Amino acid sequence: MDFDAVLLLSFGGPEGPEQVRPFLENVTRGRNVPPERLDEVAGHYLHFGGVSPINGINRALITELQTELDVPVYFGNRNWEPYVEDTVKTMRDNGVRRAAVFTTSAWSGYSSCAQYVEDIARARVAAGSGVPELVKLRPYFDHPLFVEMFAGAIAAAADSVAAGARLVFTAHSVPVAADERCGPRLYSRQVAYAARLVAAAAGYAEYDLAWQSRSGPPQVPWLGPDVADHLAAIANAGARAVVVCPVGFVADHIEVVWDLDYELRLQAEAAGLGFARAATPNADRRFARLAADLIDELRTGRGPTRIAGPDPVPGCLASVNGTPCRPPHCAAPECG
Template identity: 85%
Template sequence: MDFDAVLLLSFGGPEGPEQVRPFLENVTRGRNVPPERLDDVAEHYLHFGGVSPINGINRALITELRAELDMPVYFGNRNWEPYVEDTVTAMRDNGIRRAAVFTTSAWSGYSSCTQYIEDIARARRAAGAEAPELVKLRTYFDHPLFVEMFVGNIAAAAQTVPGDARLVFTAHSIPVAADERCGPNLYSSQVAYAARLVAAAAGYDDYDLAWQSRSGPPQVPWLQPDVADYLTGLAAAGTKAVIVCPIGFVADHIEVVWDLDNELRAQAEAAGMAFARVATPNADRRFARLAADLIGELRDGRSPARVSGPEAVPGCLASVDGAPCRPPHCAAAPQG
């Protein structure tokens, strides 16, 4: 399968104070989120001048992708400019016929995989009959380069805290019902699987997995334990240092730079705990190499590159067999 372009498809984020509230309204449209909750989250963005780190990181990653792939690389977002609909229309006008879609999420599940397939379908409809074919690349939570980047970043973080620091992995919490939507515990199982791979490769026999950044009404069950509650328990048990690895994120979202670097760090310091936050891949050249390898798997018919764990890989069919990620592998809208 040959490609003549790549589409980097991401979540999006505001790039100025005036964009924060419209962006959050895009993200939460149809979810009945109270206005006061949006006000609270808006303050997180405004703390950084109303600018999310994610678009700048993605532009830097695109530079690396272009150097690695030697083909056109386009940028589209779900929730903010450049919107994926506009990007795919531009791809059509530029004569692109088939593009590989690399998403800034390593996981299966609805919001991390299926919703991106819906984004692709919506963008192709907007571009019309001459829209390019868009092939979403597989999930990559167990790719050797994904593991390698986090292992190296854990080692770097460990140099800044005492040697007996506790390693705690985090990922974005989601409602328990959402974790069942695309298969039993699909997302949470993949996060746990990746944490095992990275911990083993980094030389940690014992570690923890917690969840962060939950929102919504308290009566709705979400994945637990919450990392703030877990840190309280560690402090009470006498833990003096923690290394927090946001394995669920491939870039420094607001949920990383606010929820971890600000709130969780302040909590740890107040409890007398040394705190180190592990860097995410961001625009690491190895991340671009990872994308190139996923494209090569399809182009050359190669078996997926994976780090083997102690149990079967948790995933949808596309995750397991390396096939292009599209229905019927995921319960999503059709491509066209």
């Protein structure tokens, strides 16, 4: 399968204070989120001047992608400019026929995979006739370069705190019901699988997995334990330092720079814990090479490049309750 373009598809983020509230309204549309909750989250963005790091990181990543690939690279977002619908129209006008779609999420599951496929389908409908074929690349949570980048980031972070620091992986929490939506605990099993691979590569026999950035009502069960609660527990158990690795994030979202770098760091300092946060891939050249390798898998028809780990690899199921798990426009293998 050949491609004449690549689309980097991401979540989006505001790039000025006046954009914060409209962006959050886009993200939460139809979810009946109370205005006071939007005000609270808006404060996180305004703490950083109303600018999310994510768009700038993605533009830098596109520069790296263009050095690795021999086709044009386009940029589209779900929730803010440049909107994916506008980008796909531009691709159509430029004569693109088939493009690989690389998303800034390594996982399966609804919000991290299937919703991006919905974004692709919506953008193609909006573009109308002559729209290019768009093929979403597979989840890449067990790709060797994904593991290598996070393992190296853990080693660098550990050098800045006391020896023997506890390693804690984090990922964005979701409602337990949402974790079942695309297969039994598909997202959480993949995060646990990746944490195991990264910990082994970084030389850690023991580690913890916690969850962060919960935003739902207290009566709705979400994935846990919450990382703040877990940090308090290990401090009470006598830990001296902690290395936090946000393995669930491939770039520095606000949930990373606020929830971890700001709030969790303050909590650690108050508890007398040394604190270091492992870097995310962001615009690392190896991240661009990872994307190029996923494209090469489809071009050559070879099997996926993976780190050997416990079997079976938690992957997409052929169907869930009779409903296809793998919608059109998705190249994820049925490996469940």
